[in-house]
Amino acid sequence: MTTPLLLLVESNTTGTGRQFAARARDLGVVPVLLSADPARYPYAAEDGLRTVVVDTADDDALWAAVTGLAAAAPVAGVLSSSEYYVATAAGLAARLGLPGPSADAVRACRDKAAQRRALAGAGVPVPRFSVAGDVAEAIAAAQWVGGPVVVKPVQGSGSLGVRLCRDRYEVADHAKGLLAATVNERGLRTPGVILVEQYLTGREFSVEVFGEEAVVTVAKHVGAPPVFVETGHDVPAVLPAAQAAALADTAVRAVEALGLGWGAAHVELRLDGDVARVIEVNPRLAGGMIPELVRRARGIDLVGCQVRAALGEPVDLTGTPDAAGAASIRFLTAGAESVLADVAAAEAAARAVPGVVDTALYRPAGTTVVPAEDFRGRVGHVIAAGTAPGESAEAAETALTLGLATALTPATAGVPVREAVPV
Template sequence: MPRRAVILIEGASNGLGYVQAAQHLDLDPIVLSADPARYDYLAAEGIEAIRVDTDNLEALIRECSRVAADIAGITTSYEPFCATVGKLCRHFGLPGPNPTSIEQCCDKFTQRQLLAKAGVPIPAYRLAANTTDVESSAAEIGLPVILKPATGSGSVGVRLCRNIDELAEHTTYLLREKHIWRSSPRVLVEEFAQGPYYCAYTMGNEAIAISAADSGPPPHFVFRECTLPAPLTGDEHERIVEVSLESLRALGLGWGPATIELRWTKRGPLVIEVNPRLAGAPDPQLIQLAYGVDLITEHIKLAIGQECNLRRKYSRTAAERFLVADRDGTLDWIDGVRRAAAVEGVAAVKFHVKPNTPIVRKGDYRDWMGYVVACSPSRAQTQTILERAVDLITWSITPLPALGDQAQSAEPCIRTRQTL
């Protein structure tokens, strides 16, 4: 008897994890993508991939009907297609998220309106469509403010504006220059919520874990390190769980995974953003290392109508360090990866880039060249393991020559070492 198929719409940092989890559940994963070649793991794993316009719902419906007579479930690891998956699941009578709730959540302005209406604590915010709106909104809220697109993920286009000059510069960037809009430009102007950053990971109506993270220097928010579990008192943990579940109820997200970002301020926890999907890699790996809960597998179980098991099997401390370049240029070489991976307690060392790759920092998740993951019974031990492994990794980046400056191209490579 042929195995049942699970349809995966596009992929992202967790794409390989979803493919492998489906196989472990004795399912045949089939990936539908506008460009399957962008996912190198498909060929490596021998996974069936179909080229289709994934922005076209009718085309997806036709392809799903054609490629698999027995579809066990349809899902995705990529936020832009979560609402599409919800619509496909409704069409085929399969378990899935509410597409309307997903669409409302992915519109950051609508999300904030719904959270505010439900009494969920959030930063002050305004919606702006032009420079005048941005300036007046910032004046009402008070500098510093956060400027961000009303749609998107990965901190793309997000910046702290500490003064009028930075506000004008980033407004110009978002509205008149390089930011790519898939619809009419809409910018959120938000109060800068100051305090420790936490992330709550949920499945259905249950909070699974809470991590703490640190980002690099402002004005951007490029995360450098994440630790799970977060160092919280019992009352703090309870309050973050309470606010997170309130957010899910306000947004109608009681099915599947979600990731809630918060900052603990003088007013307590404020919800910065709710993402209606599983966090990107390697966060699911941290949860599995720390608690023995495989959220990717449990998500697929939900998608195929099975009951998921979110019970913790143990409690350890897991942490990740993102490897970020300190300059633009050409990556010449990377050294020490095998030595770092051999350190006892290191669970993963991964680079997304290869030598001879141009490095152009953008101030968002695309600045991550790779990461190191470590785990042990204690926070202090995990931190020691992480530092030991990261210290073994070095790389060289040759700065790009300034326009018209041919002499600079002859300068020797500059060896850099990862630092926080």
């Protein structure tokens, strides 16, 4: 009997992409990566992942490739671990009669302007916002919203293009740059409008939702304005009961209001007093290694759950009793232009901290790194586990400060600046 296939439409470059393929193999299914450029994902060659080269932005070409594969072996599921292709994967799954979210709901969700309108219309708390198609509209929107505003693309991920603007001149400058782009970092066409929204200063969290169930609330750490680079996460978040309930309830309401409710959703929120306001809903698994934190802290394999859901298999979100209880990640970023040196020694020092379970520097010694503008500027990470969030957080922060950060030395002339990590 021919082994069934799980089709993976493109991938993210770090984190869960590799894990999706591994979980498929564990379930006795052959993962197949459909990509315009498989070389973008080094793990594909390293793991011997079967790949098909196809223009994934061309619906007809993609469908021809899928039907060709289906003629030779049964297709059991279609997924994508990439923000940019979740709607494409959902559409293919629907055409094949396979499990998946509503493609229309995913497409609408990926447009942050449409998403905000839907949430506001359903009574889900969101920041004040407006949509702008030119610089003048962006300035007017900022004046209407009032105070410092966040200006960002209506599509995207990883904080790309997200910036705090404190006056009309900063709004105009950033809006002009965003609106001038005709394609995004993946080469896909941009909508030509941007979002101008109220800047909320309360603590930031995410709620990981599966189906219509809030699985866990994650405490998020972000870098200094004007950019919003995520520098760490703690699982689970420690909160008063009322705030924890507000975050979880609001996240589930948001998922329902957007017509999702299948598989994973990553809901980002900020507390505004005791009100949980939705910053955005992502119709996919979280990035930033959050699924790995959830697995270590709670014993819930969200990647495996997503693969099982795509294959029509039952999903268990109860976790395991032998899980650590808490897990934290901290990302290394450079405060100024620096050179990575003594990488091996820095990683060894980080691993020596009790509680640390994983550590990595993403570039070799001798690489010049610069302050992060988005997730691509992160230089490395440490993950720690413990019985309580405070324990895991302290271990991760110690390993970052006394371990990985020792690899950063002041930059010297003549060393090339590193290339950005592909999205």
